Amino acid sequence: MTQIEPDDTRVDWEGALVQRACKGDVRAFERLYREHVGRVYGLCLRMTRDPAMAEDCTQEAFINAWKALARFETRSSLATWLHRIAVNVALAKRRKASVVLESTSDDDGEVIESDWTLETPLEVNEIEAAIERLPEGARDVLVLHALYGYSHLETAEMLGVAEGTCKAQLHRARSLLRDKLGVEVR
Amino acid sequence: MNNANDNGERKVVNSLRDLPTAVQPPRDLWAGIEARIVAEARIAAADAGTRKRAGSNLSRLRWMAAAAVVAALAVGMWVGRSVLPTIRPTTSPGTGTTATLPNINNDGAAALQAAYIVDPKYRKQREALAKSLEAKLASLPPDSRAKVISSLATIHKSMQDLEAELGKDPSNALLQELLVNTYQDEMRVLTTVHEASDAGEGI
Numbered sequence: 001m002t003q004i005e006p007d008d009t010r011v012d013w014e015g016a017l018v019q020r021a022c023k024g025d026v027r028a029f030e031r032l033y034r035e036h037v038g039r040v041y042g043l044c045l046r047m048t049r050d051p052a053m054a055e056d057c058t059q060e061a062f063i064n065a066w067k068a069l070a071r072f073e074t075r076s077s078l079a080t081w082l083h084r085i086a087v088n089v090a091l092a093k094r095r096k097a098s099v100v101l102e103s104t105s106d107d108d109g110e111v112i113e114s115d116w117t118l119e120t121p122l123e124v125n126e127i128e129a130a131i132e133r134l135p136e137g138a139r140d141v142l143v144l145h146a147l148y149g150y151s152h153l154e155t156a157e158m159l160g161v162a163e164g165t166c167k168a169q170l171h172r173a174r175s176l177l178r179d180k181l182g183v184e185v186r
Numbered sequence: 187m188n189n190a191n192d193n194g195e196r197k198v199v200n201s202l203r204d205l206p207t208a209v210q211p212p213r214d215l216w217a218g219i220e221a222r223i224v225a226e227a228r229i230a231a232a233d234a235g236t237r238k239r240a241g242s243n244l245s246r247l248r249w250m251a252a253a254a255v256v257a258a259l260a261v262g263m264w265v266g267r268s269v270l271p272t273i274r275p276t277t278s279p280g281t282g283t284t285a286t287l288p289n290i291n292n293d294g295a296a297a298l299q300a301a302y303i304v305d306p307k308y309r310k311q312r313e314a315l316a317k318s319l320e321a322k323l324a325s326l327p328p329d330s331r332a333k334v335i336s337s338l339a340t341i342h343k344s345m346q347d348l349e350a351e352l353g354k355d356p357s358n359a360l361l362q363e364l365l366v367n368t369y370q371d372e373m374r375v376l377t378t379v380h381e382a383s384d385a386g387e388g389i
Contacts, residue, residue, distance in 0.1 A: 026223060033216055038208030047207055055211055062219045068228070116202035124197045146202040181234060185202065 015074045022069050029069075031045055036079060040086045040147075046143040047131050057093055061086040063178040083148065087140075087158045094136070116146040119184040130180040139174035143167050146173075287316040287372070288342050308373075315376040322383040330382070337375050344368045 014035070020028035040061055045054035053180055064085050065072075088107060118127075144155040145166070156166040177185050199205060323331050328356040352358065 024227075026220060029223070032214055033219065037215065039212045041215075042207050042209035047240065051212065055213070055215055058211060059218050062215075062230050063222050063226075066219075066223050118200055118202070121198045121200045124199055127199065127202065127205060142202075147205050149203070170213070172218055182328050 002055065014078055018069065018072060018074055018078065021066070027046065029062075029066055032078065035060070036082050037062075037077075039079060040082055043083055043086050043143065043148065044090050046147070047087070047136075047140055049096060053093055053097070053179065054090075055087045057086060060089045060093075064089065080150075081149075083144075084158050091140075091159070104124060115186075117186045122181060122183065130177055133180060134164070134173055134176055137161075137165075138169045141169040142173040142177075145170055194359065287312065287319070287376075288337075288345065297324060312373065312376070315373075315380060319379065322379050325383045326379070334379055338372065341368055341372045341375065345372070 014032065017028045017032050020033060037058065042060045043052055044057035044061070045051060048054045048057060049126045061082065065082055068085070072078065132141060135141060140159055141155055144158060145152065151159065152163050152166050152170075156163040159166065161169075175183050224320060234303065323334060326334065345365065345368050348361055352361050352365065
């Protein structure tokens, strides 16, 4: 008997919902929304640091996703696709809000591949607060790479920066977190 | 990200990877999303309908334009046929033939709304030429005289027909233009007669 992996089942189920949504089934899209809204909102919130703006970004991301659903290739991950849309929306919103963009550098920082382990366990709230206080560029990269697990290349593509910039921002984020939290992040 | 653990639990993690990636928004955002999706679908449907109607209107306009061209050609042909074969010069005891200018039809002029015909300068000039027309014609060689009388008869018949049609359809631009052209033709003939007569030449 072939055992179906839970992830495969989810993808199949998701694929069916996507197909139904493509045909205009709003209820199917609502189910996709319910499935993904947490991660999309979490990403938007971390990128914008503003719950109201994060709500706007989340709504905008799902509306954009609905419009572009026909172009979504079911082979790829819907979550990744939604995150890309959400990142684009959040970046655009931030630009519109006239937030001063910090300069990014293509200089490679000292890149240490890590699992972002803390020297000492810390409370979630404390870490979240430290991340929230990071400069935008460093925070975006840290959130996508360290929290959401995207590769340097994927993160760089999502943010529209060079991979070197992405690595440099991660290095910077690590240093700043160490200063803020008072512990090493390996 | 305080709502990541709103339950008040002081959760401790060893790695950033253990931080929760899913954060539920404080309110349900679906209602707003659904409203926008439905509204945009309606707008898209309305746009599609408008484009379809616009296409249909354009097609109808093309047909109407084609029909107007055909109608204009038909009127032109009708005017041509009804004018050209009806040359009936009148006989005069003195010259054998005579030519008198018809009065400008005020109804036709009103329908025409052309400054050219109601222009006092034009009317004065026309009256002066008409007054001396008999004398000028008498001084012309017989074949030239017959040619002029025939031409004027044709022109005047055209004027009558056109004015009659304009009475029925005052806003017909083609008829208006044809009538103006006919008056211009008449003026050209009258001027030519006077110039030829003064020079003692034939036409």
